[in-house]
Amino acid sequence: MSDPMMTAATVPVSPGRAHARAMGADPDLDHCPLMSTYGPPTVAFVRGSGSELWDVDGKRYLDLLSGLAVTSLGHAHPEVAAALTEQANTLLHVSNLFGTTVGAEVAQTLDRLLGGGGQVFFCNSGAEANEAALKLARKFGGHGRHVVVSAYGSFHGRTLATLHATGQPAKHEAFQPLPEGFRHVAWDDVDALAQAIDPTVAAVLLEPVQGEGGVNPASAEYFQAVRHLCDERGVLFMVDEVQTGLGRTGSWFAHQQFGVVPDVVTMAKALGNGVPIGACWARRDVAAAFQPGDHATTYGGQPLATAAARAVLAVMEREDVPTRARVAGARLTDALLALEDVAAVRGLGLLLAAELAEGIDARVVAADALASGLVVNAITPTALRLAPSLLITEDDLAEAVALLGDVLARHRPIEEGS
Numbered sequence: 001m002s003d004p005m006m007t008a009a010t011v012p013v014s015p016g017r018a019h020a021r022a023m024g025a026d027p028d029l030d031h032c033p034l035m036s037t038y039g040p041p042t043v044a045f046v047r048g049s050g051s052e053l054w055d056v057d058g059k060r061y062l063d064l065l066s067g068l069a070v071t072s073l074g075h076a077h078p079e080v081a082a083a084l085t086e087q088a089n090t091l092l093h094v095s096n097l098f099g100t101t102v103g104a105e106v107a108q109t110l111d112r113l114l115g116g117g118g119q120v121f122f123c124n125s126g127a128e129a130n131e132a133a134l135k136l137a138r139k140f141g142g143h144g145r146h147v148v149v150s151a152y153g154s155f156h157g158r159t160l161a162t163l164h165a166t167g168q169p170a171k172h173e174a175f176q177p178l179p180e181g182f183r184h185v186a187w188d189d190v191d192a193l194a195q196a197i198d199p200t201v202a203a204v205l206l207e208p209v210q211g212e213g214g215v216n217p218a219s220a221e222y223f224q225a226v227r228h229l230c231d232e233r234g235v236l237f238m239v240d241e242v243q244t245g246l247g248r249t250g251s252w253f254a255h256q257q258f259g260v261v262p263d264v265v266t267m268a269k270a271l272g273n274g275v276p277i278g279a280c281w282a283r284r285d286v287a288a289a290f291q292p293g294d295h296a297t298t299y300g301g302q303p304l305a306t307a308a309a310r311a312v313l314a315v316m317e318r319e320d321v322p323t324r325a326r327v328a329g330a331r332l333t334d335a336l337l338a339l340e341d342v343a344a345v346r347g348l349g350l351l352l353a354a355e356l357a358e359g360i361d362a363r364v365v366a367a368d369a370l371a372s373g374l375v376v377n378a379i380t381p382t383a384l385r386l387a388p389s390l391l392i393t394e395d396d397l398a399e400a401v402a403l404l405g406d407v408l409a410r411h412r413p414i415e416e417g418s
């Protein structure tokens, strides 16, 4: 119970809140001039470490979402922080009119992790990586061969072109007319894809696991059949690994588990562990379609972002994050399935969705979990998405699952007659 003698003036002010006030900011986020492209935030985080977060009032949370599959090495990773500090004290930016050694190093590492024989274009986000892939497909295809086929339920970004590639018609409505040249087919249905590919099609663009669409993994057979079809019809196979890439699913890139080699791979999110950076990799002869002047972005591959990516990739390789994701993913799946209110678990590695027992609303559970100190996300009205740090400790994982179990039990539907 609150102390009736404690007035607003005497309530202890947390360091986070005090700092915000000193900077003239409204720490309650009630009146801040941000466009409401997301719902109003209920929590403001000020600090993180590994899988832990603290809010403006000093309350601790366990993070099973990683900033939407971004902070794969956890928050405030010391080696990434040190690399950023050093780079900030050395060279932040020179423009792509000039080369940087750190950008070249990161491109080499990515090419190696993808099996070699390609080239990389750096940008600042997942949507931009896909935008580059779309333009590359058009340039490679030539005039009259520009259509990109993607799947219903997919998510590829929010720019006008990537929004149209996104196979969610409800998201298109308010922004019509969208750029021409996009076609959608049923997910995991190779016959539908075969019918959609005509001579105007330049590329097929698919996620190995539809992340925003509900954490729906493709089957290896589907990806192999798509590869075969694309070869047969002379169409590029482009794989969007923005959410699945860099170890999260149990291999460096999820398509590698399906035994296919794509022509183009896009990535972002985990590459900077929170520092904005995206990349579009393409087979060398496809990449050659881009000539000077065809595509560019001021910040793409700049030293600060690539210094972060270089440190991220070094830690990821040393820690063998794909194996960690596989092992921890299996452990998390078992622990979730042992909860009475979890009906099923799907996904790959540490990109999982827990389908809740009938009658439990995932949105209500996610909100209650947050209030209880656990960050998860309702990816559908009936499922929670879990994408913890790939370095999460066994203790943190066990604590998070126990917390989730308690939250779920509070939302169990009351059985009639009980």
Ligand SMILES: Cc1ncc(COP(=O)(O)O)c(C=O)c1O
Pocket: 068, 125, 126, 127, 128, 130, 155, 156, 157, 158, 207, 211, 212, 240, 241, 242, 243, 244, 268, 269
């Ligand atoms: C598969 C996929 N592609 C593209 C994007 C867009 O990335 P960004 O939000 O960095 O533009 C996302 C974001 O969630 C994604 O999951």
